[in-house]
Amino acid sequence: xxxxxxxxxxxxxxxxxxxxxxxxxxxxxxxxxxxxxxxxxxxxxxxxxxxxxxxxxxxxxxxxxxxxxxxxxxxxxxxxxxxxxxxxxxxxxxxxxxxxxxxxxxxxxxxxxx
Amino acid sequence: xxxxxxxxxxxxxxxxxxxxxxxxxxxxxxxxxxxxxxxxxxxxxxxxxxxxxxxxxxxxxxxxxxxxxxxxxxxxxxxxxxxxxxxxxxxxxxxxxxxxxxxxxxxxxxxxx
Numbered sequence: 001x002x003x004x005x006x007x008x009x010x011x012x013x014x015x016x017x018x019x020x021x022x023x024x025x026x027x028x029x030x031x032x033x034x035x036x037x038x039x040x041x042x043x044x045x046x047x048x049x050x051x052x053x054x055x056x057x058x059x060x061x062x063x064x065x066x067x068x069x070x071x072x073x074x075x076x077x078x079x080x081x082x083x084x085x086x087x088x089x090x091x092x093x094x095x096x097x098x099x100x101x102x103x104x105x106x107x108x109x110x111x112x113x114x
Numbered sequence: 115x116x117x118x119x120x121x122x123x124x125x126x127x128x129x130x131x132x133x134x135x136x137x138x139x140x141x142x143x144x145x146x147x148x149x150x151x152x153x154x155x156x157x158x159x160x161x162x163x164x165x166x167x168x169x170x171x172x173x174x175x176x177x178x179x180x181x182x183x184x185x186x187x188x189x190x191x192x193x194x195x196x197x198x199x200x201x202x203x204x205x206x207x208x209x210x211x212x213x214x215x216x217x218x219x220x221x222x223x224x225x226x227x
Contacts (some may be wrong), residue, residue: 002159004157031213033213033215035215035217040123040219040220041219042118042217042218042220043204043206043217043220044221045214045215045216048213048214055213056213056214059214086204091157091158093158097210101146101163101165101208101212102138102148102160102163102212103212103215104157104160105150105156105157105158105159106157107155107156107157108141108157
């Protein structure tokens with residue numbers, strides 16, 4: 001069974017540009033989460049989808065961040081326009097709605113804003 | 115509110131020595147606690163979890179952790195370190211629905227030959 005995949009693995013952009021990160025969940029996992037780790041600090045929750053619906057977006061930093069999950073499959077996280085402080089590693093995690101309490105994490109996307 | 119503190123951003127041990135990674139938590143509800151490991155260029159992998167069952171939890175690769183309510187701790191141990199244990203370790207506490215995890219800042223484990 002394929003795990004959670006994220007694209008790209010690395011992205012380097014200039015301040016003011018737009019970047020879109022993608023997460024493909026484990027097949028059948030209805031819960032999808034985005035987290036971010038900035039500068040070696042703690043990994044922080046950004047938001048939670050159940051299928052295509054946003055359940056909790058309390059961790060989204062500001063309105064420059066937009067997450068979508070059309071069709072309840074893969075999800076995208078767009079940052080527009082990117083700022084220097086958005087640099088970090090963005091993790092996606094998924095969990096089976098009916099299953100265990102474990103969140104399965106992807107390898108992350110390392111975003112560098114110059 | 116939940117939070118996690120991991121003491122020591124870097125820990126270095128010799129191969130064969132005891133590994134001890136510290137985690138203290140703060141939670142307003144009975145906690146669910148997790149340890150994840152991240153190897154280079156990989157995602158976070160679950161090592162073990164405490165979800166209100168036995169207080170001594172055994173995980174993969176001979177790791178274990180003990181939940182101590184009185185100390186609000188969930189320290190991770192392994193009797194004998196292997197070179198392959200070199201990685202970054204994260205302690206986390208979750209909300210009651212396992213939908214929001216609160217992570218510590220991570221501890222990088224270095225294993226010396």
